[in-house]
Amino acid sequence: MKPDIVIHDPTDSVGVAVVEGIEADQELAVWIMDTNESASVVSKEPIPLGHKIAMVNLTDGDTLVKYGHDIGRMIASCPIGGHVHVHNAKTKRW
Numbered sequence: 001m002k003p004d005i006v007i008h009d010p011t012d013s014v015g016v017a018v019v020e021g022i023e024a025d026q027e028l029a030v031w032i033m034d035t036n037e038s039a040s041v042v043s044k045e046p047i048p049l050g051h052k053i054a055m056v057n058l059t060d061g062d063t064l065v066k067y068g069h070d071i072g073r074m075i076a077s078c079p080i081g082g083h084v085h086v087h088n089a090k091t092k093r094w
Contacts, residue, residue: 001038003031005053009068010035014052014084016066022047030055034068044081052084064089 005015005028015030022028022043030039047053052066062074064084076088 001029001031003038004028005030005041006033007031007055007067008033009065010037011065012068013054013056013058013062013065014071015041015055017047017049017051017053020049022053028053042081044079045083047083052089054078054080054082054084056080058082058084058088 004019006018007015007030010032024043024045026043028041028043030041032039041055057080058074058078060074060076063070064072072089072091074088075090078084078088
């Protein structure tokens, strides 16, 4: 399986797109690196290479977990498969 999305830990709330051209309603292969397991998620919108995708339903104020680490918080809701970026997520530092 060639992954479209990579996460490190099964508890990660976001994954990272590792291929170009992800479109809306596309079933994506997810590789969980720490356990060498597979999963899948359906994209809700286009996800650019290197950007984050929601692996769970996220709401305003939720902590984002990427690669097993707290990377920030949501400032707007995002469904599973949605694009997580500066329009709906921020660092907790500012």
